Amino acid sequence: MTPAPTHSCSACRIGLWAIVLLVLLFVLGAAIRFLPDRPVTYDDPVEHFKYGSTGGERNMGFPYWLFQVLPEVCPELLPGKGYASLGFIFEPGRDLPVGMSKRRHLGIDRVFLNCAVCHTATVRTAPGAKPMLVAGMPANQLDLMGFQKFVQQCVNDRRFTPAQVVPRIEEKTGGLGLLDKWVVYPLGIHLMRDGVAGLLGRLRFIHLQADWGPGRVDTFNSAKAIFGVPFEQLPPEELVGVSDFPAIWNQALKQGMQLHWDGNNSRVEERNLSAAFGTGATPKLIDHAAIARIEAWIATAAPPAFEKRYPIDRTLAARGKRIYQQACAACHGQSGSDFSGEYVGTVTPIHEIGTDRGRLDSYTLQLAQNQGMLYSADPARRFRHFRKTYGYANAPLDGLWLRAPYLHNGSVPTLWDLLQPSAQRPKRFYRGNDLYDPRHLGFVSDQAGENGKRFFPFDTTLPGNGNAGHEGPAYGTTLPDADKWALLEYLKTF
Numbered sequence: 443m444t445p446a447p448t449h450s451c452s453a454c455r456i457g458l459w460a461i462v463l464l465v466l467l468f469v470l471g472a473a474i475r476f477l478p479d480r481p482v483t484y485d486d487p488v489e490h491f492k493y494g495s496t497g498g499e500r501n502m503g504f505p506y507w508l509f510q511v512l513p514e515v516c517p518e519l520l521p522g523k524g525y526a527s528l529g530f531i532f533e534p535g536r537d538l539p540v541g542m543s544k545r546r547h548l549g550i551d552r553v554f555l556n557c558a559v560c561h562t563a564t565v566r567t568a569p570g571a572k573p574m575l576v577a578g579m580p581a582n583q584l585d586l587m588g589f590q591k592f593v594q595q596c597v598n599d600r601r602f603t604p605a606q607v608v609p610r611i612e613e614k615t616g617g618l619g620l621l622d623k624w625v626v627y628p629l630g631i632h633l634m635r636d637g638v639a640g641l642l643g644r645l646r647f648i649h650l651q652a653d654w655g656p657g658r659v660d661t662f663n664s665a666k667a668i669f670g671v672p673f674e675q676l677p678p679e680e681l682v683g684v685s686d687f688p689a690i691w692n693q694a695l696k697q698g699m700q701l702h703w704d705g706n707n708s709r710v711e712e713r714n715l716s717a718a719f720g721t722g723a724t725p726k727l728i729d730h731a732a733i734a735r736i737e738a739w740i741a742t743a744a745p746p747a748f749e750k751r752y753p754i755d756r757t758l759a760a761r762g763k764r765i766y767q768q769a770c771a772a773c774h775g776q777s778g779s780d781f782s783g784e785y786v787g788t789v790t791p792i793h794e795i796g797t798d799r800g801r802l803d804s805y806t807l808q809l810a811q812n813q814g815m816l817y818s819a820d821p822a823r824r825f826r827h828f829r830k831t832y833g834y835a836n837a838p839l840d841g842l843w844l845r846a847p848y849l850h851n852g853s854v855p856t857l858w859d860l861l862q863p864s865a866q867r868p869k870r871f872y873r874g875n876d877l878y879d880p881r882h883l884g885f886v887s888d889q890a891g892e893n894g895k896r897f898f899p900f901d902t903t904l905p906g907n908g909n910a911g912h913e914g915p916a917y918g919t920t921l922p923d924a925d926k927w928a929l930l931e932y933l934k935t936f
C-alpha cells in the first residue's frame with residue numbers, strides 16, 4: 443500500500459490548526475467581552491455609600507441603557523419627568539441617581555439599588571435654597587412602591603420591545619456595535635422582562651396594600667417574599683407592615699441594642715446583611731468587602747448639626763434638657779450623642795406604647811425562624827439574633843430633626859405634633875417635601891405641591907398608618923405648651 447501523500451496531510455493539519463485558532467480567538471473574544479465582573483468603585487467612603495456596589499447587580503441588575511431609556515419608553519406611567527419625579531436624587535453631572543451602583547457583568551453594564559437609595563435625602567432651608575444632600579438620613583422623598591410599579595408596568599408594556607427600545611439606545615449612545623444591537627440588547631430586553639416578572643411577582647403583596655407614599659417600604663413582607671410565602675393565605679393583620687426609612691448614623695454606639703423598629707435584631711452586622719438582601723445581595727453574590735466599607739462608615743457617621751443651619755436658644759434648650767432628662771432619657775438616651783439610659787435599646791410592649799400594630803404584627807415567629815436558615819452555609823455569618831418581639835424599640839434619637847415624619851410608620855409629620863395627644867395630631871398631611879420647618883421640627887407637610895411636583899397625601903386612617911400612641915404623661919403630651927417648646931428647643935441639639 444502506498445502511504446497517503448504527505449502534502450495533503452499537512453494541508454489538513456494547517457486547516458485544523460486554523461480552525462482551532464479561530465475557535466480559540468472567538469472564545470477569547472467572547473471571554474473578554476462577557477466574563478469581566480467589575481463594579482465601578484469609589485475611594486471616598488461617602489461616594490462608595492452613595493454609588494458603590496454591594497454585589498446585587500449580578501442578581502437583579504437592570505442593563506444600564508434599558509434603565510436609562512425606560513422613562514422615555516413609558517413617560518406617562520411616571521408622575522412627572524424622569525426618575526426624579528419618583529423622588530430619586532440626581533447630583534449635578536451624574537448619570538445615575540444617588541443609591542444606584544453600576545457593574546460590568548455578562549458583557550453589559552448593569553445597575554441596581556444600594557443602601558443609599560433608602561438612606562439618603564435632601565433638605566432645603568428655604569424654598570429657593572440649594573438642597574443639601576445628607577447621607578444616612580431617611581430617603582423621605584423616594585417613592586419605592588411607585589418605582590416598583592413603574593418598572594413592572596413598563597417592561598410589560600407592548601412598547602418594551604427590541605424594535606422600539608434598541609433605536610432609543612442607539613440614539614443615546616450614538617450607535618451600537620452589531621453584537622449589542624442584534625444580540626445583547628434584544629436578549630437583555632427579554633431577560634429584563636423575565637427578571638422583573640420573577641422579582642416583582644414575588645413582591646406581589648404590594649398590590650394588596652394602599653400606596654406607601656414616599657419614604658416608606660414594607661420591610662418584612664419583602665423579606666417573606668424571599669421564602670416564597672403565599673401572601674394570599676396570610677392573616678390580614680400580618681399584611682401591612684409598612685415602615686418609615688430610619689436614619690443609620692452612629693451604628694457603633696448602637697451595637698447590642700435591640701433595633702429595627704420592633705427591636706427584632708441586636709447585632710449591627712446582621713442588620714446590615716439582612717438589609718443587603720434588599721439590594722439583591724444574596725449570600726452567594728454579596729460583596730462582603732464592599733459591605734464592610736459601608737459598615738465602617740455608618741459605624742461613626744454623624745448627622746449634620748441643626749445649629750449649623752438655624753439658631754438655637756441656649757437658655758430655653760437648657761430648660762428643655764431638664765424636662766427631657768426626667769421624661770425621655772431613660773428610653774432614648776441622655777442626648778443626641780450619649781445613648782446611655784436604663785431602657786435604651788430595649789422594647790416597650792405594644793399595650794404600653796400604643797402605636798400602630800401593623801409593622802409589629804407583620805414580623806412573625808415563623809419569619810424569624812426562616813431567617814435563621816439564611817447564611818446556613820456560612821456558619822460565621824448565620825443569622826442568630828432575629829427575635830419575635832411584642833412592642834417597639836426605644837431607640838436613640840441622633841439626628842432627630844432630620845428623621846421626620848415620626849414614629850415607625852412615619853405617621854406624625856413634626857416633633858411638635860408628636861408632643862400632642864393623638865386626637866390633635868394631623869389626620870391627613872403631605873409627605874415628600876424636602877423644605878424644612880425649623881419651628882415645629884419636620885418637613886413642610888401642609889402643601890399639596892410645588893413647581894409642578896405633587897406631594898403625597900398621607901391618610902392616617904388607613905391600615906398600618908395609624909398615628910396614635912406614644913402619648914400620656916410619660917411621653918410629654920400632657921406638658922404645658924411652654925414646656926413643650928423648651929423640650930423642642932433641646933431636641934434641636936440632637
Ligand code: HEC
Pocket residue numbers: 496555556557558559560561586659661662685686687688689690693701702703704713714717718720721733736737801837
Ligand atoms: C429598600 C430600602 C432600603 C435599603 C435599600 C436599605 N435599607 Fe436599611 N433600612 C430600611 C428600612 C425600612 C429599615 C427599618 C426596618 C424595620 O425595622 O422595619 C432599615 C433599617 C436599617 C438599619 C437599622 C437601623 C435602626 O436603627 O434600627 C440599618 C443599620 C440599615 N438599615 C442599614 C442598611 C444598609 C447597610 C443597607 C445596604 C446594604 C441598607 N440599609 C439598605 C430600608 C432600606
Ligand code: HEC
Pocket residue numbers: 703766769770771773774785789790795797798834835836837839842845847848849850851857860912916917918919
Ligand atoms: C417608655 C419608653 C419611652 C419614653 C418614656 C419615651 N419614648 Fe419616645 N419612643 C419610644 C418608643 C418605643 C418609640 C417607637 C414607637 C413607634 O415608632 O411606634 C418612640 C419614638 C419616639 C420618637 C420617634 C422617633 C423617630 O425616629 O421617628 C420620638 C421623636 C420620641 N420617641 C421622643 C420622645 C420624647 C421627646 C420623649 C419624652 C417626652 C419620649 N419619647 C419618651 C419609647 C419611649
